[in-house]
Amino acid sequence: xxxxxxxxxxxxxxxxxxxxxxxxxxxxxxxxxxxxxxxxxxxxxxxxxxxxxxxxxxxxxxxxxxxxxxxxxxxxxxxxxxxxxxxxxxxxxxxxxxxxxxxxxxxxxxxxxxxxxxxxxxxxxxxxxxxxxxxxxxxxxxxxxxxxxxxxxxxxxxxxxxxxxxxxxxxxxxxxxxxxxxxxxxxxxxxxxxxxxxxxxxxxxxxxxxxxxxxxxxxxxxxxxxxxxxxxxxxxxxxxxxxxxxxxxxxxxxxxxxxxxxxxxxxxxxx
Amino acid sequence: xxxxxxxxxxxxxxxxxxxxxxxxxxxxxxxxxxxxxxxxxxxxxxxxxxxxxxxxxxxxxxxxxxxxxxxxxxxxxxxxxxxxxxxxxxxxxxxxxxxxxxxxxxxxxxxxxxxxxxxxxxxxxxxxxxxxxxxxxxxxxxxxxxxxxxxxxxxxxxxxxxxxxxxxxxxxxxxxxxxxxxxxxxxxxxxxxxxxxxxxxxxxxxxxxxxxxxxxxxxxxxxxxxxxxxxxxxxxxxxxxxxxxxxxxxxxxxxxxxxxxxxx
Numbered sequence: 001x002x003x004x005x006x007x008x009x010x011x012x013x014x015x016x017x018x019x020x021x022x023x024x025x026x027x028x029x030x031x032x033x034x035x036x037x038x039x040x041x042x043x044x045x046x047x048x049x050x051x052x053x054x055x056x057x058x059x060x061x062x063x064x065x066x067x068x069x070x071x072x073x074x075x076x077x078x079x080x081x082x083x084x085x086x087x088x089x090x091x092x093x094x095x096x097x098x099x100x101x102x103x104x105x106x107x108x109x110x111x112x113x114x115x116x117x118x119x120x121x122x123x124x125x126x127x128x129x130x131x132x133x134x135x136x137x138x139x140x141x142x143x144x145x146x147x148x149x150x151x152x153x154x155x156x157x158x159x160x161x162x163x164x165x166x167x168x169x170x171x172x173x174x175x176x177x178x179x180x181x182x183x184x185x186x187x188x189x190x191x192x193x194x195x196x197x198x199x200x201x202x203x204x205x206x207x208x209x210x211x212x213x214x215x216x217x218x219x220x221x222x223x224x225x226x227x228x229x230x231x232x233x234x235x236x237x238x239x240x241x242x243x244x245x246x247x248x249x250x251x252x253x254x255x256x257x258x259x260x261x262x263x264x265x266x267x268x269x270x271x
Numbered sequence: 272x273x274x275x276x277x278x279x280x281x282x283x284x285x286x287x288x289x290x291x292x293x294x295x296x297x298x299x300x301x302x303x304x305x306x307x308x309x310x311x312x313x314x315x316x317x318x319x320x321x322x323x324x325x326x327x328x329x330x331x332x333x334x335x336x337x338x339x340x341x342x343x344x345x346x347x348x349x350x351x352x353x354x355x356x357x358x359x360x361x362x363x364x365x366x367x368x369x370x371x372x373x374x375x376x377x378x379x380x381x382x383x384x385x386x387x388x389x390x391x392x393x394x395x396x397x398x399x400x401x402x403x404x405x406x407x408x409x410x411x412x413x414x415x416x417x418x419x420x421x422x423x424x425x426x427x428x429x430x431x432x433x434x435x436x437x438x439x440x441x442x443x444x445x446x447x448x449x450x451x452x453x454x455x456x457x458x459x460x461x462x463x464x465x466x467x468x469x470x471x472x473x474x475x476x477x478x479x480x481x482x483x484x485x486x487x488x489x490x491x492x493x494x495x496x497x498x499x500x501x502x503x504x505x506x507x508x509x510x511x512x513x514x515x516x517x518x519x520x521x522x523x524x525x526x527x528x529x530x531x532x533x534x535x
Contacts, residue, residue, distance in 0.1 A: 023449075024449060026447050026449060026450040027449065027450045027451060027452055030450060030452045030453060030455070030456055031452060033456065033459065034452070034455055034456065034459040037459040037460070037462065037463070038459070038462060041462065041463050041465075041466060044466075044470055044471045044472065044475065045327060045466050045470050047472070048327060048328045048469070048470040048471075048472065049324050049326075049327055049328075052326065052327075052328070052329075054324060057323045057324060058323045179298060181302075182298065182301045182302055182305055185302075185305050185309070186305060189305070189308060189309055189312065192312060193312065193315070198316055199316065199319055199320060203319040203320060203322060203323055204319045205319075205322075
């Protein structure tokens with residue numbers, strides 16, 4: 001198969017996914033509001049705490065803490081994926097058959113679909129970020145060097161792929177279990193606790209921080225946010241990126257095993 | 272429509288939902304355990320936060336634990352009573368299934384709100400109560416049981432206001448049937464009540480008390496428990512609950528006129 005027809009396939013699916021995302025722009029807008037509300041509340045809470053007399057909390061000054069939660073808003077909108085529930089619905093309702101016979105695999109279709117939603121959500125997030133910058137401008141300072149900016153962009157892209165693989169694998173469990181929602185919810189809890197999305201990991205007891213170091217969840221939020229707040233050395237940045245690549249490769253191999261075995265057992269009925 | 276009739280309909284709904292949920296017993300039990308664990312994460316969050324600070328806008332750790340407990344309780348009861356019923360509201364409108372509800376001899380808003388009970392959230396009620404008791408018992412001041420009637424009064428009114436907010440937001444599905452996540456917006460907005468209104472600053476706090484009165488849902492009842500309620504909270508909460516219920520009901524009935532069936 002020649003190269004240009006392969007690229008054309010991907011571009012066609014991406015174009016269709018983008019059109020589909022735009023047709024659901026109302027829903028995308030609500031998701032952006034939801035991604036924005038949680039960190040916004042934490043912004044207010046920490047502003048109140050710092051205005052109560054604290055100069056530095058867990059090594060974060062006010063500017064760094066506010067930047068941290070701005071970063072959580074950005075990651076929520078552009079570096080998350082929810083293929084777990086999409087796949088659950090596709091497989092449970094027998095609609096997976098439709099995708100299995102297409103020339104582009106389910107994985108690629110889901111990935112392109114997610115990317116198109118990220119583009120739309122990123123566009124919707126911009127006005128909210130402008131409003132936040134305006135209201136909190138007195139407190140915000142940025143100290144990113146060019147290598148850190150590049151490192152940040154790369155870490156966000158890798159965090160997205162990691163998030164996507166994690167959610168795709170969980171959704172694939174529907175091929176083995178009729179209802180994997182408990183696994184998906186358990187994963188969400190672990191992610192909440194170990195990723196740093198709620199609170200920087202330094203707030204948690206040492207044993208949780210040690211456990212988080214072995215799990216991939218911290219690479220979704222904690223690591224990119226350390227880069228964003230400038231609280232990371234160049235060496236640690238490179239190590240973090242290497243860990244992200246390691247987990248992407250490991251999860252990709254796991255997805256291949258689960259998917260190939262799962263599709264062999266898949267059956268759907270009806271027209 | 273008699274209250275006894277509505278109560279009978281609701282109890283039948285709860286019984287059917289329990290039978291449905293208990294069909295897959297292991298899944299049900301695992302779900303209960305996960306919901307219990309999820310609700311308990313809030314205590315871990317608070318402990319982690321307060322390991323580095325001493326107060327949030329003058330609220331101590333145990334006062335915050337009580338606040339989180341009241342929030343969990345309100346969320347859990349609301350979820351048990353209304354979540355599942357309103358979850359598929361957008362689908363019902365889009366696929367014309369609301370027809371089946373409109374022809375039933377029950378108030379449409381009531382039936383749509385309560386047609387399914389989400390019993391799996393019962394552990395969250397237990398967690399909420401446990402957090403409240405844990406917070407109050409460690410405050411270091413004596414607790415007067417005379418605060419309980421005031422708390423129950425304000426909690427009930429706050430709960431009614433929360434219900435009215437849910438109905439108001441999901442009513443927009445009549446015009447936006449493709450937007451399935453409006454119900455999540457309710458959680459997102461109500462999530463702000465997990466923190467004391469004082470944490471949002473003077474202007475935002477005033478907005479959240481007098482314009483979008485989220486303060487009545489969790490902050491007012493918690494202050495009653497802590498002995499910090501002001502006298503004006505009582506009539507104000509009653510006014511907010513009655514007005515928001517009236518407004519949400521009128522809005523729902525107005526929106527029903529725009530519903531068009533999708534056919535058979």
